[in-house]
Each structure stands twice: as structure tokens, then as C-alpha cells.
Amino acid sequence: MTEPDFVAETDEGTQKLAPRSQTGAEELRREVGAVLRRPESHPPPDASLDLERTGDDTMIINMGPQHPSTHGVLRLMMELDGETVLRTKPIIGYLHTGMEKTGEELTYQQGATNVTRMDYLSPLSNELVFAMAVEALLGVELPPRAVWMRMLLAELQRVSSHLMWLATNGMDVGSTTMMIFGFREREMVLAFFEKTTGLRMNHNFIRPGGTAADLPDGWEDDVELICDTVSERLGDYDELLTGQPIFRERMEGVGSISADEAMALSVTGPILRSTGVAWDLRRTMPYLAYDQVDFDVIIGTYGDNFDRYAIRLNEIRESVRMIRQVLERMPLGDYRVQDKKITPPPRARIDESMEALIHHFKLFTEGFKVPEGEVYVAVESPRGELGCYLVSDGSGKPYRMHIRAPSFVNLQALPVMMRGGLVADAVATISSVDPVMGEVDR
Numbered sequence: 001m002t003e004p005d006f007v008a009e010t011d012e013g014t015q016k017l018a019p020r021s022q023t024g025a026e027e028l029r030r031e032v033g034a035v036l037r038r039p040e041s042h043p044p045p046d047a048s049l050d051l052e053r054t055g056d057d058t059m060i061i062n063m064g065p066q067h068p069s070t071h072g073v074l075r076l077m078m079e080l081d082g083e084t085v086l087r088t089k090p091i092i093g094y095l096h097t098g099m100e101k102t103g104e105e106l107t108y109q110q111g112a113t114n115v116t117r118m119d120y121l122s123p124l125s126n127e128l129v130f131a132m133a134v135e136a137l138l139g140v141e142l143p144p145r146a147v148w149m150r151m152l153l154a155e156l157q158r159v160s161s162h163l164m165w166l167a168t169n170g171m172d173v174g175s176t177t178m179m180i181f182g183f184r185e186r187e188m189v190l191a192f193f194e195k196t197t198g199l200r201m202n203h204n205f206i207r208p209g210g211t212a213a214d215l216p217d218g219w220e221d222d223v224e225l226i227c228d229t230v231s232e233r234l235g236d237y238d239e240l241l242t243g244q245p246i247f248r249e250r251m252e253g254v255g256s257i258s259a260d261e262a263m264a265l266s267v268t269g270p271i272l273r274s275t276g277v278a279w280d281l282r283r284t285m286p287y288l289a290y291d292q293v294d295f296d297v298i299i300g301t302y303g304d305n306f307d308r309y310a311i312r313l314n315e316i317r318e319s320v321r322m323i324r325q326v327l328e329r330m331p332l333g334d335y336r337v338q339d340k341k342i343t344p345p346p347r348a349r350i351d352e353s354m355e356a357l358i359h360h361f362k363l364f365t366e367g368f369k370v371p372e373g374e375v376y377v378a379v380e381s382p383r384g385e386l387g388c389y390l391v392s393d394g395s396g397k398p399y400r401m402h403i404r405a406p407s408f409v410n411l412q413a414l415p416v417m418m419r420g421g422l423v424a425d426a427v428a429t430i431s432s433v434d435p436v437m438g439e440v441d442r
Helices: 025-030 099-103 111-115 123-138 144-172 176-197 219-242 245-251 259-264 305-329 354-365 406-418 423-433
Strands: 007-010 013-016 059-063 075-081 084-091 297-299 373-381 384-392 398-404
Touching (some): 075 423, 084 406, 084 423, 099 111, 111 123, 123 144, 123 384, 144 176, 144 219, 144 305, 219 305, 245 305, 245 423, 259 406, 297 305, 305 423
Antiparallel strands (some): 007 013, 007 297, 059 075, 075 084, 373 384
């Protein structure tokens, strides 16, 4: 039987890459965007198994919300027939913080401090989508440097988030070494964020009108070092995991979902792309300057845990590829719009001018007013489509704010992915969804 190829969506269309084999990680590293693949997958659940059976011979157990492998305060009610999962019900709400309602009591200037805490593994993506929504209502056009700076930070954030996923997924399936590796490389990205924004997480750096500051001196060398290190060590991850028999047993043919099921549930991100659907907002609905850089949209075939692992691994490669292009093409100029209605004066001017001090004070106490209207803006976060719906009544605060959180929507797929599987596979399947509960219970 001929095994399916791994494919990548390119500017020229869908490009088929070389078929995978089990010859080792060295071959993998020679194939751009390709991943190793098993010659055969796990058999489907036993056809004779009655997945609809109920009664005294089934058992309902709770997994979470305190279980470490649920990746936060997620509770799963699972109905079992022996060790086979018949039904699963995700239960959320243990972390609810009311961030959307809080956002309606904050000025647009303060809003980024709120949304950045939703997906705490990808805070810059939240800041980006909120800022873009506000800018769409304002009708402002960013300077080119601000656009490319945002793209640089967004892709570094994707690398950081996927490295965290590789680390925690490795731990979930028994690889403590991958946990150490993932945190080691992620630390380099967080150190750069701290140098740039002043904070490792929850930055409040991408703001309506641009960014809070320019890139620090020597940023090119820092970013180049990150790219070189991550590119080199991705080969170590391949060698450690991709051909490892225990890892493959835990991931291949486990947690499968079809393209039709994923689209019916509005699933996006690596889960949808693992089913063979090449949907990535950076390509299908370009924003920032993604239409000016070269990258591939990696898609899978089987929609299982292994495909989701392979996609995230290769998305790190594609992000590094884009970051290198940003390094070469970063324009000079302003990092924020020079509109005094929304941009505070330079810090040095506050010490010299009373008008500048009053201007600064008014912006940070009252904020700026946004024209009446409503808008929905979406970006491709590491977990899928992250959207921000804003309604303005003409005041300095949003009348209504709603976040389309990919973790929240993607959790709907868990009952489908776990149906007919084993209890032991539940841990790996939950991990493959990559949920962030701060985003689910925002």
C-alpha cells in the first residue's frame, strides 16, 4: 500500500513533498517541511464495539480539573466500557475571570493589559488582534516598521508557544528530556521579549497605533542567534521523538478526526490542518505583511496526534524561515503612528513641555475616543483563529468586546477525538489540542 505524502500549501498551490520513511531523522532534516511517517497506522476501533451502549456495565469517571495532564483547570467526564472511552464531556468554568466584561470598563489605551493575559502562552497574539481591531475602527494606517515589527514578534511568539507544546506534550507521553529541551530553547525567546518589552510574558507592547517602543540595539544579533539555535536543535527533537517507538505508539492513529468533523465544529489551527485542510489566515486572509514573505502552510493526512505533532514541529521551521526574511527586510522609520490623538508624546518631551505633560496625562487617564461602529478582526494564533469583535459607541471605552478564542472552540473536538479510544490515550489527545484554559475561561 502506498503511504500518503505530507503536503505543504505554497504560493504555487499544493506541493507534495517526498514520502516519509523510517530511515531516521537525518533524512527528515534534508526534506524541507517534510516529516517522518509510519508505513501503517493503528487499526481503527473494533467495529464490534458498541459505542452507544449504556447501563450498569459502563462507568463514569472524572479526569481533572486538578489533574496535571489536563493542561489547566479542565474537567472531563468520561463514560467508559472497561478502558474504552464511549463518551466524553468537557466541563469548563473553573477559571472564569470575566476578561471580556472587564475590557468594556477599560479604555482602549488600557485594553492591551487585559487581553494579553488570556492566552498566557501567546500574549503578543492577543495584543495584536485587539490593536488591529481598534485600528480598524480608527481607520489609521501603520508605518511599515510597526507592521514588520509586529510580524517579527508574532512569529517569535509562535516559536515560543510551539516549543512549550513540544515540551509539555513530551512530558505527557513520558519524555522528560523533551520537557527540558523545550524550556531551554523557549527561554531564549522569552529573554529577547524581556529585552524588547521589559517583560517575559503579558507584555502590553503591541498597542493601538503601533508598539510601545522600538526594537532594542543589537536586536538583529539576538534574533539571528535564536533562529540558528532553534533550527539546529529541531534536529535533536526529530531524533528524540519522531522515530521513537514508544512515542509513535502513543501518537499514531490516536485522537483522529476527519476534515468534515473538524469543519463542522469550527476547529482551526494545527488540528484543522492535520486533517488536510490548508486553512491558515496568514495565507488565506493575509494581514500585516504576510503576503510579502515566503512560507508554506503545512498540512497532514490522518488528523491524528502524530500529524498535529508533525505540523507544529514544521511550523517552527516555517516561522524561523519568516523571521529570517523579516531580519533582511525590516524597514526604517517610526514604530507607531504620529497622530497626537492616539499617540503620547516622547518621554523626553514631558520633562520639557507643560503641553506635552498634559497631553500625556489626558491620554493615559481618559484615553482616546473611537468612532462609532463595529468590527471583527482575526489573526492566526499558534492555536488557530483568534478573533476580536469590538463595538464602539464613540466613547473612550468599548461598548462590547468579544474574543473568539481558538482554545475554547477547539475543545469541542475532544469528544470526537477520544471516542472509541483508550483511557491511556486521553492524556496524549488532550495535549494534542494544546488548550490554554486562561483563553477558554477568559
